[in-house]
Every structure is written in structure tokens, then in C-alpha cells.
Amino acid sequence: MRSTVVRRTALAASAAALALLVTACGGSSDGDSGSDKVGSDGESTQAGKTATAKALTAAELTKVALVQVDVKSGTLAEKVPAKDDIAPAKVTSEDAACAPLAYLQAGSYVGEPAATVKRAWKGEAVKPAAGASDEDQFLAALDLEQAIITLASYEDGGAEQAMKDLSTAAEKCAAGFSYTVAGTATKAAKVVTTTAPEGADEALALTVSVNADGVKAPMKAVILRKGATVVYIPAVNFAAAATGKDYDFPTEIVDAQLAKLS
Numbered sequence: 001m002r003s004t005v006v007r008r009t010a011l012a013a014s015a016a017a018l019a020l021l022v023t024a025c026g027g028s029s030d031g032d033s034g035s036d037k038v039g040s041d042g043e044s045t046q047a048g049k050t051a052t053a054k055a056l057t058a059a060e061l062t063k064v065a066l067v068q069v070d071v072k073s074g075t076l077a078e079k080v081p082a083k084d085d086i087a088p089a090k091v092t093s094e095d096a097a098c099a100p101l102a103y104l105q106a107g108s109y110v111g112e113p114a115a116t117v118k119r120a121w122k123g124e125a126v127k128p129a130a131g132a133s134d135e136d137q138f139l140a141a142l143d144l145e146q147a148i149i150t151l152a153s154y155e156d157g158g159a160e161q162a163m164k165d166l167s168t169a170a171e172k173c174a175a176g177f178s179y180t181v182a183g184t185a186t187k188a189a190k191v192v193t194t195t196a197p198e199g200a201d202e203a204l205a206l207t208v209s210v211n212a213d214g215v216k217a218p219m220k221a222v223i224l225r226k227g228a229t230v231v232y233i234p235a236v237n238f239a240a241a242a243t244g245k246d247y248d249f250p251t252e253i254v255d256a257q258l259a260k261l262s
Contacts, residue, residue: 053227056153058115061229065117065151070256074123080148085118086181094178100162100169101191102179104221104234105208107148110162113230119149121253126239143239145250149257150232159228163202166223170206187211197251199258200224205249210241217241220249226261233257 056064068076086106093099100110109116128140154162176189189209196203202225209216218241221234233254237247 053159055114055155055158055228058117061115061117061151061153064229064260066119066121066149066253066257066260070260071121072252072256074121074144074250074253077120077122080118080120090182092180095173098169098173098177098179100165101173101177101188101206101208102181104166104206104223104232105179105186105188105210105219106181107150107232107234109150109152109230109232110165111152111154111158113152113158114155116150116152118151121147121149121250123250139239139242142242143237143247145235145237145247147233147235147250147253149253151229151257152232153229155228159225159230160202162230163204163223163225166204170204189216194220197222197224197254197258199262200226212241215242215244217244218246220247222249222254224254224258224261226258229261231257231261 065078066076067078070076086108088103088108088110091099091102091106091108093102103110107118123144123146126140126143128137132140152162153159170191170193173188174191176187176191178185178187180186187210189211192207192209194205194207196205204223206221206223208219208221210219211217219234219236221232223233224231235249239245240247
């Protein structure tokens with residue numbers, strides 16, 4: 001197995017913020033809810049905005065947060081170790097305009113929610129082909145998606161503002177930005193807005209290319225708003241982080257979370 005692959009993987013993991021490398025995956029905090037219209041082209045919209053919805057409490061958020069039975073595959077954990085639960089205070093951005101993206105990359109949230117609840121999800125690794133080399137076996141073990149799922153509820157239009165801040169940051173920081181998570185500095189080379197899922201009041205989908213030892217490691221995220229609740233779902237695949245190859249975002253957890261919020 002080439003040491004460079006191992007090194008790149010380790011660096012990419014750091015660059016992706018260790019919050020996404022939670023062992024089993026999971027989390028917890030406080031909640032909220034709101035109302036708008038979905039942007040199917042990947043950009044959030046606020047057309048037809050109605051009265052601000054009531055923020056959900058932590059207990060109410062917990063009821064709509066995913067549990068293992070809600071997902072068809074992979075492992076979902078409801079508790080995130082404190083060391084892996086990254087708070088916004090541990091995240092800084094060289095350009096303040098890009099801070100919302102830095103929070104997202106770290107598996108955190110934007111603004112000041114009234115309550116948050118976290119979960120962590122880990123997919124299933126790809127089985128290596130018979131007779132695969134040590135390197136291919138190593139990469140196969142890493143070829144799975146992991147995601148931090150944060151539900152955050154906001155008062156007084158905070159959910160709409162969080163979506164607006166993220167959308168604005170994606171535009172202003174499309175050419176890249178630098179940020180630090182818990183002391184680890186990272187350079188994002190590019191931010192691309194992709195097609196967002198339907199079914200939410202607002203939705204945004206992004207792919208951020210992170211520089212990791214010469215490799216452009218892709219990190220993907222989907223952000224949804226239902227009423228006054230915003231769901232942040234950044235996902236990473238460490239095999240892709242080591243090689244720079246693309247991977248599919250785990251849409252099943254988006255579908256499952258939307259179903260519980262509906």
C-alpha cells in the first residue's frame with residue numbers, strides 16, 4: 001500500500017473537519033421550524049414567504065430527527081462524542097463572508113438557533129474485488145459516505161436568514177476560501193452549487209473542493225429548510241478524499257429526513 005495514499009487520506013480527513021469522521025455517527029442539542037419555496041436549481045429562494053413559523057423545542061426536534069429504523073442502509077448514531085461535536089466558536093474563516101460555509105464544512109450550523117439536535121450516519125463500505133492489491137483493499141474500506149445531520153430551529157426568521165447567508169456565501173466564495181476548524185487550517189479551492197432536492201421550503205446543494213496534499217478532495221452538502229427548522233447535511237467519502245474522484249451524495253438520508261419533517 002503506498003504511503004502517499006495513506007497520507008493523503010489522513011490530510012483529507014483533517015481538511016474535511018474531523019467532525020465527519022465520527023466512529024459510529026450521531027449527535028444531540030436543541031430545535032426550530034419556518035416556511036418558503038424550494039429552489040430546484042440548487043439555490044435557495046424565499047418567494048411566497050408567509051408568517052414566521054414557530055421554533056421547535058429540543059424535545060420536538062428530537063422527535064423529528066432520524067433514528068436507525070428511518071434509514072434503509074448504513075448505521076445511524078444518536079449520540080456524537082463531545083470532541084467531535086464542533087461548535088461554531090471553534091471555526092474561523094479568513095473571509096467573514098465565507099464563515100457560513102466554514103461552519104457547514106465542520107458539521108456545525110449557521111447563526112444562533114434556539115435548539116439543535118445532531119445525528120451521524122455512516123454508509124457501508126464497498127467490497128474489494130477478489131485478488132485486489134493491499135492499496136485497493138485499503139481504499140475499498142474507505143469507500144463509503146459519512147454524514148453529520150444537524151437539525152437547528154430558529155426564532156424570528158432566523159431559519160430563512162441562515163439559508164440566505166449560506167446561499168450568499170456560496171456565491172461570494174465560489175472561487176475558494178480558507179478556514180480553520182479546531183486549530184486545523186484548510187483551503188477550499190472551489191464551491192459549486194448543484195441541483196437541490198425537492199420537498200422542502202428551501203433547499204441548497206453544494207460541492208466544495210478541498211486541497212489535500214495535491215488532491216482536490218470533494219465534499220458535498222445539502223441544506224434544507226422546513227418552516228423554522230434548517231437541516232445541515234455535509235457528507236464526505238474518504239476514498240474520494242484520497243483520490244479526488246467523485247462520489248454520490250447519500251440522498252436516502254435526505255429523503256428520510258424530509259419525510260419526518262413533513
